[in-house]
Amino acid sequence: MRVYFIGAGPGAADLITLRGARILNNTLMVLYAGSLVPPDILIHCHNNAQLINTASLSLPQQLEYFKQAKAENIDVARLHSGDPAIYGAISEQIKQLQEFNIDFEIIPGVSSFTAAAASINCELTKPNVSQSIILTRISGRASKIKESESLENLAKHQATMCIFLSGSQLPIIITTLLKSYASDTPIALVYKVSTNEEKKHISTLENILSEINIADWVLTTMLLVGDVLRSDLNFASCLYSINYSHKYRNAKGRSHE
Ligand SMILES: C[S@@+](CC[C@H](N)C(=O)[O-])C[C@H]1O[C@@H](n2cnc3c(N)ncnc32)[C@H](O)[C@@H]1O
Structure with a gap:
C-alpha cells in the first residue's frame, strides 16, 4: 500500500x-x-474510486483515510494543485505517514507559475535581463514569512518574480515592489490559468491598479513581475548564435570552444 x-x-x-x-x-x-x-482533473480517476474532498478536513481527519487504506491494503492518490513541492503542505502529511509507517511517493506536476508564463508567451529567464526566478508569497494567516524573505527584501534583486497566494493583497504588493523595480516594469496577473475560466491582464506596476477591479483577482491568481515580460527587449542568448560553438555544433569558421 502506498500514498x-x-x-x-x-x-x-x-x-x-x-x-x-x-x-x-x-x-x-x-x-x-x-x-x-x-x-x-477527476476524469482520470477509476470509476469505482472513492473521491474525498479534503477542503473541510483537518490533518487528523485525513490521516484516518490513510490509515483506513492501509488496513484495506489499497493505494491512495492525494492530489495537489500544480506541483506538490510548492506550497503543497505535503510535509506535515508526510510526517504523519512516516509515524504510521505508511509508504509514499511524490509525482511532480506542472506548476501554475510555468503555466502562467506559457499563457502569456513568456520565457521567465532571458540573457542579460534576468537569469533568476523568485517564487514567493506574502505573509498569510497560516504561514508567516521571515523578514529575510520579505517581499521588500526579495524585490531588491530585481529578478523575475512569481508571486503565489497573494491576489487579495495587490495594493500592498505593488507599493512594495515599486520601492525596487522601475515604475514601468511589466506585471501580469493570470487567473485560473489553463481552465475555461482563465483570464489575464498585463500592465505595468504604475498602471495596473487603475486598470483592474481588484476583487476579480483575489483567488487562484498568479502574479508574474519583471523585465523578462517586456515585449520590446532586444536580446539573444549565445546558445543559438551562429558564432558560438559547443559540443554539438561548430560555429562557422571557428573551432570548438
Ligand atoms: C496553495 S498554492 C499551490 C501552488 C501549486 N502547488 C503550484 O505549483 O502551482 C495556491 C496558489 O497557487 C497559484 N495557483 C494555483 N493554481 C493556479 C491557476 N490555475 N492559475 C493561477 N494561479 C494558480 C495561486 O497563486 C494560488 O493562490
Whole structure:
C-alpha cells in the first residue's frame, strides 16, 4: 500500500503527467483539495474510486483515510494543485505517514507559475535581463514569512518574480515592489490559468491598479513581475548564435570552444 502525492497541474485535465494520470486510474481512494484542484482533473480517476474532498478536513481527519487504506491494503492518490513541492503542505502529511509507517511517493506536476508564463508567451529567464526566478508569497494567516524573505527584501534583486497566494493583497504588493523595480516594469496577473475560466491582464506596476477591479483577482491568481515580460527587449542568448560553438555544433569558421 502506498500514498501517491500527485501534482494535478494548474487545472486543465491534460496538464497532469502521464504517470499521475495512470496512478489516478489505478487507485481506489482519491483525496483532493477541492478548493484548488479543479473537478476536470477527476476524469482520470477509476470509476469505482472513492473521491474525498479534503477542503473541510483537518490533518487528523485525513490521516484516518490513510490509515483506513492501509488496513484495506489499497493505494491512495492525494492530489495537489500544480506541483506538490510548492506550497503543497505535503510535509506535515508526510510526517504523519512516516509515524504510521505508511509508504509514499511524490509525482511532480506542472506548476501554475510555468503555466502562467506559457499563457502569456513568456520565457521567465532571458540573457542579460534576468537569469533568476523568485517564487514567493506574502505573509498569510497560516504561514508567516521571515523578514529575510520579505517581499521588500526579495524585490531588491530585481529578478523575475512569481508571486503565489497573494491576489487579495495587490495594493500592498505593488507599493512594495515599486520601492525596487522601475515604475514601468511589466506585471501580469493570470487567473485560473489553463481552465475555461482563465483570464489575464498585463500592465505595468504604475498602471495596473487603475486598470483592474481588484476583487476579480483575489483567488487562484498568479502574479508574474519583471523585465523578462517586456515585449520590446532586444536580446539573444549565445546558445543559438551562429558564432558560438559547443559540443554539438561548430560555429562557422571557428573551432570548438
Ligand atoms: C496553495 S498554492 C499551490 C501552488 C501549486 N502547488 C503550484 O505549483 O502551482 C495556491 C496558489 O497557487 C497559484 N495557483 C494555483 N493554481 C493556479 C491557476 N490555475 N492559475 C493561477 N494561479 C494558480 C495561486 O497563486 C494560488 O493562490
